[in-house]
Amino acid sequence: MPMENKWTDRTALLLGNDKMQRLADAHVLVVGVGGVGAYAAEMLCRAGVGELTIVDADTVNVTNINRQLPATHDTIGRLKTEVLGARFRDINPDIRLHELPIYLKEEEVPSLLDGTLHCQSSMVNSQYSFIVDAIDTIAPKCALISEALRRGIPIVSSMGAGAKSDITQIRFADLWDTYHCGLAKAVRTRLKKEGLRRSLPVVFSTEQADRNAVITVEGEQNKKSTAGTISYMPAVFGCYLAEYVIRKL
Numbered sequence: 001m002p003m004e005n006k007w008t009d010r011t012a013l014l015l016g017n018d019k020m021q022r023l024a025d026a027h028v029l030v031v032g033v034g035g036v037g038a039y040a041a042e043m044l045c046r047a048g049v050g051e052l053t054i055v056d057a058d059t060v061n062v063t064n065i066n067r068q069l070p071a072t073h074d075t076i077g078r079l080k081t082e083v084l085g086a087r088f089r090d091i092n093p094d095i096r097l098h099e100l101p102i103y104l105k106e107e108e109v110p111s112l113l114d115g116t117l118h119c120q121s122s123m124v125n126s127q128y129s130f131i132v133d134a135i136d137t138i139a140p141k142c143a144l145i146s147e148a149l150r151r152g153i154p155i156v157s158s159m160g161a162g163a164k165s166d167i168t169q170i171r172f173a174d175l176w177d178t179y180h181c182g183l184a185k186a187v188r189t190r191l192k193k194e195g196l197r198r199s200l201p202v203v204f205s206t207e208q209a210d211r212n213a214v215i216t217v218e219g220e221q222n223k224k225s226t227a228g229t230i231s232y233m234p235a236v237f238g239c240y241l242a243e244y245v246i247r248k249l
Contacts, residue, residue: 007092008048020048026129026249027051027096029112031104031144033080034058035229036158037134038069039238040245044132045088047246051096052088053128055112056080057103067229104135106143113147130245133157134238136183142190149198156244159184159204161237162227163213166205170236172244175200180208203240205233 012020026049030041033056041054058080064071070083081099088097104112111117113128131148133155135141141157148155157175160183176197178184181204191197213228 011046011048022249023048023246024050027053027127028130028132028245029053029055029128030132030134031055031112031140032134032136032158033070033084034064034134034136035067035234036161036237036241037132038080038084039235040132040134040158040241041084041238042069042088042091043239043242044245045091045095047242048092049246049249050094051098053098053100054081054084055100055102055104057101067231067234069235104140104144106139109140109143109147112144113151113153128153129249131155132241132245134241136160138183138186138190142187142194145187145200146191146194146196149196149200154248155200156241157187157200157202158237158241159187159202160209160227161205161233162229163209163211164205164207164233165210165230166207167232167236169205169207170233170240171204171206172240173202173204175202178202178204180206182209201244203237203244 008020028044028049030037030052033041033054041052045052060071060075060078060080060083062076070080075083079101081101085097085099088095100117108117131153133141133144135144145155145157159178159181175184175188184202184204214225
C-alpha cells in the first residue's frame with residue numbers, strides 16, 4: 001500500500017513503515033538551534049519525526065551566515081526559531097511544532113521538561129521522547145543534562161565544533177571518554193561537582209582546537225570568547241546528533 005505522505009516514501013523504503021510510525025509518534029526537544037542544533041532539528045524533521053520543540057532566543061546575525069542553517073542576508077534580525085519554524089512546516093505540513101524563543105535559564109529547565117514553560121501564550125504539554133542538547137553555554141547546558149539524566153529522559157549532547165576543521169575526527173563517545181575538547185572538559189567538571197557521573201552520549205571531535213582561531217570578546221551575554229568556524233563542521237555535528245536520535249527511536 002502506498003504511503004499517504006509521498007515525501008516520506010524514500011525514508012520508508014529504507015526503514016519500513018513500522019519504524020516510520022515510531023518516528024511520527026515521537027516528540028523530540030532540541031535546545032539551541034544555531035550552527036549544530038538547526039541541522040539536527042532539520043534532519044529529524046526530514047526523517048519524519050512528528051513533533052518537535054525548538055528552543056533558542058537568538059536572532060540571526062550576519063556572522064552566522066558562514067555556518068548556520070537559518071542564516072541568510074534576508075533573515076538577519078529574525079528569530080532563528082521563527083525562520084526554522086516556517087522552514088520545517090514547509091518540509092512537513094503536518095508536523096506538530098513548538099517554538100520557544102527564549103534563553104533557557106538553569107531554573108527553567110524543570111518547567112521545560114514538565115511541559116509547563118510558557119512563552120508568548122505557547123505551552124508544551126507533551127512528554128519528550130528524546131532531547132538534543134546543542135547549547136554552548138555551560139550553566140543551562142549542564143542543568144539540562146543533569147535534569148534529563150535524573151528523570152531518565154534519553155538525551156544526546158553536542159560538544160564543541162569551533163576552532164576545528166577535520167571532519168574525519170568527529171566521533172560518538174561517552175562524555176567521560178572525550179578528549180581535546182574544552183567544552184566537554186567544562187561539562188565534566190560541572191557534573192562532577194554535582195555528584196553526577198552517569199553515562200552521557202555525546203558528539204565530539206578528537207582534533208586539537210586551533211588556539212589561533214579563538215579570540216576573547218567583551219559585552220556579549222554569557223560569552224567570553226568566540227572561535228573561528230567552517231561551514232561543514234557544525235552541520236556534520238548536527239547530522240551525527242540526528243542519526244543517533246533516529247537510530248534510538
